[in-house]
Amino acid sequence: MNFTLKIWRQKNANAKGSFQTYPLKDVSPEMSFLEMLDYLNNQLIARGNEPVTFEHDCREGICGSCGLYINGRPHGPQRSTTTCELHMRDFKDGETIVIEPWRSKAFPVIKDLIVDRSSFERIMHAGGFVNVNVGCAPESNSNPIGKLIADKVFDAAACIGCGACVAACKNSSAMLYAAAKIAQYAMIPQGKVEAKERVDKMVKQMDAEGFGFCSNTYACEFDCPKGISTDFIALMNREFFSSKACKQKHA
Amino acid sequence: MIKLDSKIPEGPLAEKWSRYKTGLRLVNPANKKKIDIIVVGTGLAGAGAASALGELGYNVKVFCFQDSPRRAHSVAAQGGINAAKNYRNDNDSIYRLFHDMMKGGDYRAREANVYRASEVSNDVIDHFTAMGVPFARDYGGSLDTRSFGGVQVSRTFYAKGQTGQQCLLGTYSSLNRQIAKGTVKIFPRRDMLDIVVVEGKARGVITRNLVTGELERHSAHAVVLATGGYGTVYYLSTLGLGSNASAAWSAYRKGAVFANPSFIQIHPTSIPVLNDYQCKLTLMSESLRNDGRVWVPKEKGDKRHPNEIAEEDRDYYLERRYPAFGNLVPRDVASRAAKERCDAGYGAGDTGLSVYLDFKDAINKQGEKAIRDKYGNLFEMYEKITGVNPYKQPMRIYPAGHYTMGGLWVDYNLMTTIPGLYAIGESNFSDHGANRLGASSLMQCSGDGYFILPNTISDYLADDIRTGKIPVDQPAFEEAEKQVADRIQKIMDVGGKETASSFHKRLGKIMWDYCGMRRDAEGLKKGMELLIQLEEEFWKNICIPGTDKELNQELEKALKVADFFEVGRLMCEDALQREESCGAHFREEHQTETGEAKRNDAKFAYVAAWEYQGPKAKPILHKEALEFKYVELKERSYK
Ligand SMILES: Cc1cc2nc3c(=O)[nH]c(=O)nc-3n(C[C@H](O)[C@H](O)[C@H](O)COP(=O)(O)OP(=O)(O)OC[C@H]3O[C@@H](n4cnc5c(N)ncnc54)[C@H](O)[C@@H]3O)c2cc1C
Numbered sequence: 001m002n003f004t005l006k007i008w009r010q011k012n013a014n015a016k017g018s019f020q021t022y023p024l025k026d027v028s029p030e031m032s033f034l035e036m037l038d039y040l041n042n043q044l045i046a047r048g049n050e051p052v053t054f055e056h057d058c059r060e061g062i063c064g065s066c067g068l069y070i071n072g073r074p075h076g077p078q079r080s081t082t083t084c085e086l087h088m089r090d091f092k093d094g095e096t097i098v099i100e101p102w103r104s105k106a107f108p109v110i111k112d113l114i115v116d117r118s119s120f121e122r123i124m125h126a127g128g129f130v131n132v133n134v135g136c137a138p139e140s141n142s143n144p145i146g147k148l149i150a151d152k153v154f155d156a157a158a159c160i161g162c163g164a165c166v167a168a169c170k171n172s173s174a175m176l177y178a179a180a181k182i183a184q185y186a187m188i189p190q191g192k193v194e195a196k197e198r199v200d201k202m203v204k205q206m207d208a209e210g211f212g213f214c215s216n217t218y219a220c221e222f223d224c225p226k227g228i229s230t231d232f233i234a235l236m237n238r239e240f241f242s243s244k245a246c247k248q249k250h251a
Numbered sequence: 252m253i254k255l256d257s258k259i260p261e262g263p264l265a266e267k268w269s270r271y272k273t274g275l276r277l278v279n280p281a282n283k284k285k286i287d288i289i290v291v292g293t294g295l296a297g298a299g300a301a302s303a304l305g306e307l308g309y310n311v312k313v314f315c316f317q318d319s320p321r322r323a324h325s326v327a328a329q330g331g332i333n334a335a336k337n338y339r340n341d342n343d344s345i346y347r348l349f350h351d352m353m354k355g356g357d358y359r360a361r362e363a364n365v366y367r368a369s370e371v372s373n374d375v376i377d378h379f380t381a382m383g384v385p386f387a388r389d390y391g392g393s394l395d396t397r398s399f400g401g402v403q404v405s406r407t408f409y410a411k412g413q414t415g416q417q418c419l420l421g422t423y424s425s426l427n428r429q430i431a432k433g434t435v436k437i438f439p440r441r442d443m444l445d446i447v448v449v450e451g452k453a454r455g456v457i458t459r460n461l462v463t464g465e466l467e468r469h470s471a472h473a474v475v476l477a478t479g480g481y482g483t484v485y486y487l488s489t490l491g492l493g494s495n496a497s498a499a500w501s502a503y504r505k506g507a508v509f510a511n512p513s514f515i516q517i518h519p520t521s522i523p524v525l526n527d528y529q530c531k532l533t534l535m536s537e538s539l540r541n542d543g544r545v546w547v548p549k550e551k552g553d554k555r556h557p558n559e560i561a562e563e564d565r566d567y568y569l570e571r572r573y574p575a576f577g578n579l580v581p582r583d584v585a586s587r588a589a590k591e592r593c594d595a596g597y598g599a600g601d602t603g604l605s606v607y608l609d610f611k612d613a614i615n616k617q618g619e620k621a622i623r624d625k626y627g628n629l630f631e632m633y634e635k636i637t638g639v640n641p642y643k644q645p646m647r648i649y650p651a652g653h654y655t656m657g658g659l660w661v662d663y664n665l666m667t668t669i670p671g672l673y674a675i676g677e678s679n680f681s682d683h684g685a686n687r688l689g690a691s692s693l694m695q696c697s698g699d700g701y702f703i704l705p706n707t708i709s710d711y712l713a714d715d716i717r718t719g720k721i722p723v724d725q726p727a728f729e730e731a732e733k734q735v736a737d738r739i740q741k742i743m744d745v746g747g748k749e750t751a752s753s754f755h756k757r758l759g760k761i762m763w764d765y766c767g768m769r770r771d772a773e774g775l776k777k778g779m780e781l782l783i784q785l786e787e788e789f790w791k792n793i794c795i796p797g798t799d800k801e802l803n804q805e806l807e808k809a810l811k812v813a814d815f816f817e818v819g820r821l822m823c824e825d826a827l828q829r830e831e832s833c834g835a836h837f838r839e840e841h842q843t844e845t846g847e848a849k850r851n852d853a854k855f856a857y858v859a860a861w862e863y864q865g866p867k868a869k870p871i872l873h874k875e876a877l878e879f880k881y882v883e884l885k886e887r888s889y890k
């Protein structure tokens with residue numbers, strides 16, 4: 001297979017970036033998308049050029065490192081698929097493929113296709129945990145949780161923190177990301193105790209990081225490689241407003 | 252010369268840890284604030300330790316090379332985590348878990364450590380549950396379990412095929428809690444390149460900031476390595492591409508003894524190599540062998556579509572050879588059996604280098620939905636990678652490099668031979684002998700991090716309450732930083748033509764061919780020679796574009812590959828001295844008539860611990876004799 005690649009190149013955070021075009025020949029349909037980029041990089045290095053920098057580690061869709069904006073979609077054309085799980089057989093021979101980093105004020109570019117997602121970290125620092133010390137856990141089965149709820153909790157917890165939801169959203173909203181964590185804990189007894197404080201703090205941090213608001217286009221759910229449901233955003237909003245109501249009552 | 256002292260406490264096995272713990276010295280809360288601890292690694296082991304130590308009130312600095320601690324390779328563990336809860340009433344117990352691990356490890360692990368790991372396993376599960384980790388549950392709401400290879404009870408807790416992810420995210424949440432409290436400070440995008448030893452004690456690390464390329468000095472009263480496994484020595488493996496030996500290796504070069512380096516687990520069920528550009532193999536969890544049946548055609552070179560091969564033309568070779576355990580034999584046994592069939596010409600697929608893992612019977616019996624519920628994400632993953640739907644036709648699988656039982660030698664306190672330097676999780680050698688049982692690594696990593704290290708380290712730190720901050724402007728730090736800078740300069744200056752990945756691939760092939768699933772003396776010697784040649788070539792021809800003062804992924808890779816040459820040589824050296832077969836280490840010269848591993852307990856019931864003597868010199872071999880008081884050494888039979 002042959003492709004024309006248009007790739008965003010940017011030397012560092014302060015440099016001005018631009019698209020560069022690279023024709024690439026003899027790509028095997030069996031190659032994964034990132035293997036295709038490795039293949040390009042080998043050729044670039046052989047020609048004395050700098051390889052394209054992109055983030056990756058597990059290469060099996062679970063660590064959330066990779067994340068490229070491919071032909072106008074986060075993680076490319078396949079649904080429920082991370083960039084590293086894409087294969088070249090999913091593209092058309094002769095196609096032009098445009099590859100960009102995530103675009104969001106809260107995710108500044110570090111180099112080429114790598115962005116700084118530390119804003120996501122800070123949202124978690126704000127409240128993405130249950131306050132429990134090592135050694136004071138009760139026996140596991142002392143808190144039964146019905147299978148149906150447990151399965152739903154799992155669905156929320158499946159987020160890999162890649163940032164595709166933000167990249168997909170025209171407002172660069174991080175609602176789905178925050179909501180998944182908030183919902184995971186709000187649905188179980190362990191997390192319920194501090195659910196109100198948690199939602200308050202995490203939403204505040206999200207705003208402070210410069211993420212946008214949610215205007216219900218569902219693009220995030222559509223492009224989430226783990227198919228996290230926007231129902232969790234509704235659940236988060238309920239938690240958020242009841243937390244506000246609760247505060248006003250106490251004021 | 253170093254003298255090994257395992258510090259295994261006296262007393263009956265079941266009481267060793269509780270008695271020993273009571274005798275350990277403490278650091279009082281006010282003094283903890285004056286003590287700094289560095290933790291390198293944010294997997295289950297590192298993030299667990301960092302958060303537990305932060306909770307106790309120490310000042311913790313924690314490092315990882317990814318952009319977030321949540322991406323440590325623990326995230327990729329699929330199948331589950333063991334605990335001796337006996338929720339199934341199948342007569343499980345701490346002793347039985349201990350016994351299974353000792354046997355599974357082919358009697359090359361320390362009884363006391365393994366027992367302790369089993370002992371804390373139940374606390375680990377309780378802690379995860381309390382943190383909100385969504386383990387699978389049954390309809391009544393209690394935790395569900397499943398079976399794993401090498402055992403006859405059902406003690407594996409799981410969260411679909413993403414147990415590692417869920418356990419890691421739980422651990423990450425406890426880390427975030429401490430970061431928010433200010434007890435833990437996180438340094439992501441850092442490569443640890445050296446340990447700093449001051450007056451014989453580990454007092455800091457040199458790291459490279461992967462964004463700016465700057466070298467940084469960090470000091471502390473103790474250093475904990477939790478840097479994971481080095482299965483990437485085979486190039487193709489189930490590990491993340493950034494996984495490496497370098498952190499542990501820098502400790503080895505500074506005097507930490509390295510144990511059983513050649514004990515590497517080759518996992519039987521990975522998706523086979525599909526193209527020449529591949530740099531990573533994807534695991535299909537061992538849990539699949541609960542319901543999947545492994546087979547090859549009975550006829551050599553039968554290239555028919557698997558669905559067209561009738562029952563009577565299939566050889567379910569695991570069920571045939573090991574009727575008692577069938578498809579659930581331990582990993583080393585399953586891997587070698589697959590290799591044996593493929594080498595004999597019965598392998599499936601174009602390359603002949605794969606066997607079938609078939610769910611037809613399970614789907615017929617339990618229905619597609621039940622199978623989807625249990626393994627849905629694994630089936631999807633398989634289909635994405637191969638383009639084949641495993642609900643409709645059998646998966647193809649082949650063994651792949653996976654887990655390192657070997658690692659930094661540690662005593663009962665999890666301290667290496669450098670005082671103040673600890674190694675936990677996969678980076679140490681301690682609990683899995685010559686072969687790891689499935690689902691016992693997540694358990695060990697979390698046990699080490701949350702429950703064991705925080706106790707043992709205080710005993711050491713009790714002497715440091717008056718030390719005060721460790722300055723980084725002293726000669727030991729300057730020297731260590733200079734050594735690192737010189738090495739980087741040397742590698743940048745080569746200006747050759749071949750990429751780090753290309754060298755890595757060639758190195759991996761040597762390791763796979765000569766120090767892989769089956770080894771013999773001649774091959775091991777040949778392997779060592781080839782490694783020396785390749786290393787020479789590397790230092791003449793490695794090509795690194797760009798500079799070292801910026802984000803430079805080629806430089807990062809090259810530094811890791813440069814260490815792998817030495818790692819590979821030590822693996823061969825270790826495999827060569829061990830004139831027996833045990834667990835994952837299989838020497839052609841030492842097998843039974845039926846082709847099973849033949850141990851030699853009289854001569855080799857020891858831990859082989861290697862002491863560095865310089866880049867070209869032969870390391871010194873120390874032998875830590877293993878004593879077995881509670882298990883009887885038997886031929887490990889799964890027939
Ligand atoms: C695909 C797969 C599936 C598995 N499934 C299971 C399972 O079902 N059950 C089970 O029990 N076990 C399983 N295992 C094994 C288990 O996942 C690992 O042994 C375990 O997670 C290792 O944890 P760790 O904390 O020791 O290291 P890791 O999780 O590997 O973390 C290593 C950390 O060290 C950091 N690091 C490494 N080198 C450096 C450096 N030089 N500088 C700075 N930081 C560094 C990394 O950034 C990372 O944070 C599986 C392993 C794999 C690969």
Ligand code: FES
Pocket residue numbers: 055056057058059060061062063064065066067082083084085
């Ligand atoms: S590299 Fe880990 S999810 Fe893609």
